[in-house]
Amino acid sequence: MxxxxxxxxxxxxxxxxxxxxxxxxxxxxxxxxxxxxxxxxxxxxxxxxxxxxxxxxxxxxxxxxxxxxxxxxxxxxxxxxxxxxxxxxxxxxxxxxxTLPGLVVRMLEELNVRDGMRVLEIGTGSGYSTALLCHRLGDETVTSVEVDEEISGRARVALGTVGHHPDLVVGDGLEGHAANAPYDRLIATCGVLDIPAAWPAQVRPGGQILATVGGWLYSSELAGLTVGEDGTATGRLLGGQVSFMLARPQTPPPLGVLPDLGDGPERESSVPWDVMDDWTARFVVQLAAPAGPRSGRRFRGG
Structure with a gap:
């Protein structure tokens, strides 16, 4: 069955x-x-x-x-x-x-891996995508980092059940895992506000990084980057409105006491309020202010 x-x-x-x-x-x-x-x-x-x-x-x-x-x-x-x-x-x-299997597989296809390549996965989660990587490349080539110790432990059990034993690390994925570097590929199964400096530093020149870049407006895109000889990473957005939960150290703070929105000078906006309902518009705004949350309040006459 x-x-x-x-x-x-x-x-x-x-x-x-x-x-x-x-x-x-x-x-x-x-x-x-x-x-x-x-x-x-x-x-x-x-x-x-x-x-x-x-x-x-x-x-x-x-x-x-x-x-x-x-x-x-x-x-x-x-x-x-x-x-x-x-x-x-x-x-x-x-x-x-x-994560939905179609998105997992799409990202793995986009990695363009070859036999023998070493891969760093950021965000072990359930371990399903880790298992697919192990099947394709071999357990010894896969390192996966998960910030939550209990989630990592459950993934370890599931991976062992299906016969895979990669290097599972409990830690902050934004720091990568330098101990096993350099890697040929890095794939992130969580969203990030920007690409952490540690990631290209741990990927060999010519290697690739695949990550979802977004922000607190919850609009995100899949970015495919190639690491250069100087250690920088450049590339393009691959499209498709890909969405992941943000890496935990980058999640917005819980809503607390908002500032008094009626206190201070006012000016009219040249764009309508509902422009922020558009995915692409929100993403463009996030390029300037990834840690800017959206909040609103309707005033009399507004």
């Missing part, structure tokens, strides 16, 4: 154009995603103007089919809460997920 589900998933992401090469198809076919979701996932529930999350656990009717949908599946809420921790609904923000 699992083989059939893996094949159906591979067929779906092949049809979408995300899966293009036989090597990555073989990796998808041989990697049972449900092994990386043994702790369950959260189902989104919207109602009453609020977004809540309800646990789906092994044994639930929708758990196994859900594991093989081409969707991102939330696996942790509020930094600590996992599906086995509660019954009912929770109204907090997701903090970890198993």
């Amino acid at each position: 699992t083989d059939d589900r893996c094949e159906e998933l591979a067929d779906e992401i092949t049809a979408s154009g995300d899966l293009r090469s036989p090597e990555w198809r073989r990796a998808v076919l041989d990697t049972p995603r449900h092994e990386f979701l043994r702790g369950g996932f959260f189902r989104r529930e919207d109602g009453g103007g609020r977004t809540g999350w309800e646990p789906v656990r092994p044994g639930d009717e929708e758990w196994l089919p859900g594991c093989y949908r081409n969707e991102s599946l939330v696996t942790q809420i509020a930094g600590t809460v996992v599906p086995t921790d509660l019954d009912g609904r929770i109204y907090r923000l997701p903090t970890s997920s198993s």
Whole structure:
């Protein structure tokens, strides 16, 4: 049954154009995603103007089919809460997920890896993408960094279950992992406000970095960069409105007491307020102010 589900998933992401090469198809076919979701996932529930999350656990009717949908599946809420921790609904923000397989595979295809290359993955998460890398390149070539010790531990168990034993590191992925450098490729499965200096410093000249660049306006794009002989990295945006949770050290602070928006001089804007509803417009604004959150308040007559 699992083989059939893996094949159906591979067929779906092949049809979408995300899966293009036989090597990555073989990796998808041989990697049972449900092994990386043994702790369950959260189902989104919207109602009453609020977004809540309800646990789906092994044994639930929708758990196994859900594991093989081409969707991102939330696996942790509020930094600590996992599906086995509660019954009912929770109204907090997701903090970890198993990324939709189509996006994972698209990014792996974009890496343009070759046999023997050494890869640094930023954000182990469930371990599913780590397993695909190990299948394609070999466990000894893969280093994966995860900031959350419990998430890393669960990924280690899942990876071992499917026969993979890469170098898993608990630490701040923004610092990379210099001990195993230099790398031929670096892939980030979390969003960043900018490319940390440590990343190109740990990738050999000619090597590539693939990361999602965004900000607190929650508009982001996938960037493909090549490291030069001088240690700088240049490249282009690859498109597709790719979105990941921001790296935890770069997440915005919780909403507190806002400043008095009625205090101070006022001036009319030359652009309408709703321009910020556009993904591209928000992304362009973030280029100037990645750590600028969006807030609003309607005044009388406004």
